[in-house]
Amino acid sequence: xxxxxxxxxxxxxxxxxxxxxxxxxxxxxxxxxxxxxxxxxxxxxxxxxxxxxxxxxxxxxxxxxxxxxxxxxxxxxxxxxxxxxxxxxxxxxxxxxxxxxxxxxxxxxxxxxxxxxxxxxxxxxxxxxxxxxxxxxxxxxxxxxxxxxxxxxxxxxxxxxxxxxxxxxxxxxxxxxxxxxxxxxxxxxxxxxxxxxxxxxxxxxxxxxxxxxxxxxxxxxxxxxxxxxxxxxxxxxxxxxxxxxxxxxxxxxxxxxxxxxxxxxxxxxxxxxxxxxxxxxxxxxxxx
Amino acid sequence: xxxxxxxxxxxxxxxxxxxxxxxxxxxxxxxxxxxxxxxxxxxxxxxxxxxxxxxxxxxxxxxxxxxxxxxxxxxxxxxxxxxxxxxxxxxxxxxxxxxxxxxxxxxxxxxxxxxxxxxxxxxxxxxxxxxxxxxxxxxxxxxxxxxxxxxxxxxxxxxxxxxxxxxxxxxxxxxxxxxxxxxxxxxxxxxxxxxxxxxxxxxxxxxxxxxxxxxxxxxxxxxxxxxxxxxxxxxxxxxxxxxxxxxxxxxxxxxxxxxxxxxxxxxxxxxxxxxxxxxxxxxxxx
Numbered sequence: 001x002x003x004x005x006x007x008x009x010x011x012x013x014x015x016x017x018x019x020x021x022x023x024x025x026x027x028x029x030x031x032x033x034x035x036x037x038x039x040x041x042x043x044x045x046x047x048x049x050x051x052x053x054x055x056x057x058x059x060x061x062x063x064x065x066x067x068x069x070x071x072x073x074x075x076x077x078x079x080x081x082x083x084x085x086x087x088x089x090x091x092x093x094x095x096x097x098x099x100x101x102x103x104x105x106x107x108x109x110x111x112x113x114x115x116x117x118x119x120x121x122x123x124x125x126x127x128x129x130x131x132x133x134x135x136x137x138x139x140x141x142x143x144x145x146x147x148x149x150x151x152x153x154x155x156x157x158x159x160x161x162x163x164x165x166x167x168x169x170x171x172x173x174x175x176x177x178x179x180x181x182x183x184x185x186x187x188x189x190x191x192x193x194x195x196x197x198x199x200x201x202x203x204x205x206x207x208x209x210x211x212x213x214x215x216x217x218x219x220x221x222x223x224x225x226x227x228x229x230x231x232x233x234x235x236x237x238x239x240x241x242x243x244x245x246x247x248x249x250x251x252x253x254x255x256x257x258x259x260x261x262x263x264x265x266x267x268x269x270x271x272x273x274x275x276x277x278x279x280x281x282x283x284x285x286x287x288x
Numbered sequence: 289x290x291x292x293x294x295x296x297x298x299x300x301x302x303x304x305x306x307x308x309x310x311x312x313x314x315x316x317x318x319x320x321x322x323x324x325x326x327x328x329x330x331x332x333x334x335x336x337x338x339x340x341x342x343x344x345x346x347x348x349x350x351x352x353x354x355x356x357x358x359x360x361x362x363x364x365x366x367x368x369x370x371x372x373x374x375x376x377x378x379x380x381x382x383x384x385x386x387x388x389x390x391x392x393x394x395x396x397x398x399x400x401x402x403x404x405x406x407x408x409x410x411x412x413x414x415x416x417x418x419x420x421x422x423x424x425x426x427x428x429x430x431x432x433x434x435x436x437x438x439x440x441x442x443x444x445x446x447x448x449x450x451x452x453x454x455x456x457x458x459x460x461x462x463x464x465x466x467x468x469x470x471x472x473x474x475x476x477x478x479x480x481x482x483x484x485x486x487x488x489x490x491x492x493x494x495x496x497x498x499x500x501x502x503x504x505x506x507x508x509x510x511x512x513x514x515x516x517x518x519x520x521x522x523x524x525x526x527x528x529x530x531x532x533x534x535x536x537x538x539x540x541x542x543x544x545x546x547x548x549x550x551x552x553x554x555x556x557x558x559x560x561x562x563x564x565x566x567x568x569x570x571x572x573x574x
Contacts, residue, residue, distance in 0.1 A: 076477075076481040082478075084474055088477065090496070090497075092496045092497070155482065
């Protein structure tokens with residue numbers, strides 16, 4: 001049963017693409033609270049994007065359920081904004097039209113001026129005021145991704161799903177947009193679920209990092225609570241005393257421990273497995 | 289010379305090629321003065337009867353000379369819209385008939401092919417169901433439909449339009465289906481997460497996304513339609529550039545036939561340019 005305070009709850013989710021072959025992931029259980037920024041890290045092929053697609057309502061899980069605000073997620077909804085891996089902007093629309101298209105979908109009764117004003121507000125938030133009449137093909141990769149972010153925020157979703165949004169960007173641009181995202185999320189108290197491959201990005205942005213073991217038979221192995229203070233800055237992140245314990249823990253997992261569960265899982269030894277809760281760098285480990 | 293752009297140099301070269309071709313034409317069709325060996329030996333009375341002077345004769349080519357062509361062009365183009373009854377109409381009127389038939393048949397084909405192509409492109413089931421019929425009907429020469437069209441429609445002019453319809457419909461249908469089926473999945477996922485209504489999705493996402501492919505199909509269709517209308521009008525007669533051409537052949541007026549051929553080429557080129565412009569207008573950079 002659903003408790004009132006769990007914003008998003010995933011129960012025993014599993015997905016297999018072919019009958020008879022081992023599931024990509026299985027026994028996925030986690031909860032996300034309102035306003036939380038959650039990152040999910042794991043090697044390619046562990047089904048991160050599939051989990052995100054299930055949460056977005058774009059794909060069905062083979063088994064298990066996902067609930068948002070006590071309601072089962074069935075099909076896509078304007079309550080959940082998605083920023084896609086590729087920017088997924090309509091190439092024939094201008095930047096403003098792309099955002100306005102989303103705004104019009106969310107607020108069909110608004111008049112043109114309201115839609116334009118609202119769209120411009122969110123374009124300004126990602127620093128794209130001067131590019132509103134450009135076509136996506138005239139923008140750099142970073143600018144395109146910002147339009148995607150503005151579009152997702154502009155529909156004011158209850159939850160934001162980001163599928164490796166900065167994967168294709170160079171390190172400098174990525175840093176700038178990460179800062180912007182951090183700022184916008186703290187201003188709007190947005191609940192975010194984000195896939196990333198970048199450990200530093202996860203430490204900078206998230207409150208909670210879910211580590212997935214390798215697929216097939218992938219599971220959420222650990223849930224790592226970010227032990228760095230809330231007001232993190234990219235520039236000073238690596239000076240924080242908690243930074244290295246945190247980073248080492250994550251990298252160690254990806255390099256060494258991510259294989260362990262897969263072996264046990266394929267042998268069927270993991271029924272009822274619950275992820276370990278860790279707070280790297282803190283003396284008193286919390287176990288569940 | 290080197291400073292001129294490739295385009296200008298190409299144009300100069302085109303003019304040179306044209307002049308050379310005209311030169312060859314002139315030389316080949318020029319009246320030749322030939323000595324007549326028969327004249328030396330045969331009966332001079334017989335030769336006089338045959339219209340051959342003694343000693344030499346002027347052999348005229350059956351092919352029109354450039355001067356004759358110039359006269360035909362001048363005559364036809366100075367009064368393009370005259371109408372002296374069923375067998376004698378200006379080139380403008382004949383072209384207008386052909387263009388009207390092509391336009392009507394093409395429009396009808398659009399009305400059928402684009403919505404139907406949308407359906408087939410959106411639904412894999414519809415695609416599988418209709419594909420065998422399309423594959424069989426597509427390679428049939430449009431003129432093969434003519435007897436059936438004439439029998440059922442009982443009107444030669446409308447039969448011509450039907451033939452244009454049937455030849456234009458396939459490239460448009462297949463290209464529309466292909467364009468619609470290949471809209472990037474990402475974009476469709478965006479419309480799904482935005483809960484866009486089916487109508488908005490069709491007109492604001494799928495149609496613009498598929499428009500360049502659809503326009504390519506329309507351009508191919510128009511090219512085929514213009515090829516077919518000439519043959520169709522030769523067959524059904526009455527009016528149109530194809531009928532004009534065949535009529536002038538029956539008159540043994542080769543200069544008018546050549547004139548008609550050049551006109552067909554020019555109009556076909558203009559149609560293609562128009563569609564290329566349209567294609568450019570709806571295309572987008574990814």
